[in-house]
Amino acid sequence: MEAAKYWGYRKIRKEELQIGVILPDNPKFFWKRLADALLRKLREANVRFELALVPQLRDDIQVCQCVQNIIERGAALLILPVADEMVATYLRTLNGSVAIFMLREYMELTNAFAFVPDxxxxxxxxxxxxxxxxxxxxxxxxxxxxxxxxxxxxxxxxxxxxxxxxxxxxxxxxxxxxxxxxxxxxxxxxxxxxxxxxxxxxxxxxxxxxxxxxxxxxxxxxxxxxxxxxxxxxxxxxxxxxxxxLSPEKLGERVAAAAIKYIQERTFPGRKIHRETVRIIVNS
CATH class of the missing domain: 3.40.50.2300 (Response regulator)
Known part of the structure; x- marks a missing residue:
């Protein structure tokens, strides 16, 4: 519950849900900053979303359970890191019935778009x-x-x-x-x-x-x-x-903008894979 309060989580009725977001429940550094930017932009646009938290991104059982629960609540779009092939296999069974925006990693899926580093x-x-x-x-x-x-x-x-x-x-x-x-x-x-x-x-x-x-x-x-x-x-x-x-704030804002456009206009991002520029910090 403490994690849910921190992220501003609230449970909403099925008919209201538009976007499901799945993220690590122990966010540090990168994921915390990405989530702050992503969720802030969704709130500002009055998009109705639900956040699901998982202990490990590679825990395929828990991630798949979260996906199933979100879809049952009527979401039209999933936003999540796809870090496990078993999760990708499960997502393929959806046959494109829900749009998927993948973070940091990409898999070949129907109606799926990735936002990844170059x-x-x-x-x-x-x-x-x-x-x-x-x-x-x-x-x-x-x-x-x-x-x-x-x-x-x-x-x-x-x-x-x-x-x-x-x-x-x-x-x-x-x-x-x-x-x-x-x-x-x-x-x-x-x-x-x-x-x-x-x-x-x-x-x-x-x-x-x-x-x-x-x-x-x-x-x-x-x-x-x-x-x-x-x-x-x-x-x-x-x-x-x-x-x-990789700038987590910029990535979060880019994904949020694409998600809002999809919900409002049902317009997919222009490319299947959006490659983000990475800053390299060199210690000389």
Whole structure:
């Protein structure tokens, strides 16, 4: 209930519902700022929406239950991050009966549109940063999502060394011990003599913590995807060499504008995939 109060959630009658929004229930940094901008714009336009909160975006059962409940309440549009193939499979069974706006990730779905970072170009820029630093001993945290694959493709094109580097398993979502999870993997595989740790979306803070836990402060650095909020101490200590930071406010406002237009005019966005420009913060 506290989370519901924080987001301004209120339950509304089925015949009133127009949009269903599904977001993490423990929002920090990126998702909180995106949600603030998105929900504010929807309220200003007097669009009737309902917010559903899930503990983990990769929890396919809970996400699918939220989708089902929202559709039963009559929503014409779903807004959510689609981070799991099982969720995408369930959404395909809807056969386009409801419009879907996907955040940060995209899947091939009927009447679905994605608002995602320009991952390939961002990966290329990160690869150029690594090449300029002339590092060779690197490790990568891998995600496996479609947009993450685009980021890796761009990075490896600009920095071929990354194509054959050791890969770490991504920490589970919504955990406090992600740094220890990565540090344990590096110890077990004797990956302690490294120069750089390449972090996938949302794992850069954990990567920085892992380097500190392993005593690699000043010997190795991280690059990766992460909202810059909360990382100041690691930027100052030079543990972070570069961060790719997508503006959550701009993304939230863009999605809200498209959602409002769809509800008012039943007009779909012009492109299936809208790629957002990413700002890269370099620690020189």
């Amino acid at each position: 991952m390939y170009e961002t990966g290329s820029e990160m690869g150029r940063i690594l090449a300029k630093r002339k590092v060779r001993r690197i490790v990568m945290i891998q995600d496996g999502t479609k947009t993450e694959k685009e980021w890796e493709d761009g990075l490896k094109k600009a920095f071929p060394v990354a194509a054959s580097c050791p890969v770490l398993e991504r920490p589970p979502d919504n955990v406090r011990w992600g740094g220890a999870f990565l540090a344990r993997q590096m110890q077990q595989r004797n990956l302690l003599d490294i120069e750089a740790l390449i972090c996938c979306d949302g794992t850069t803070l954990f990567g920085a913590l892992a380097l500190h836990k392993l005593g690699l402060y000043g010997k190795a650095f991280c690059i990766g995807w992460q909202d810059a909020a909360g990382l100041t101490q690691y930027v100052q200590s030079k543990t972070l060499a570069a961060i790719a930071a």
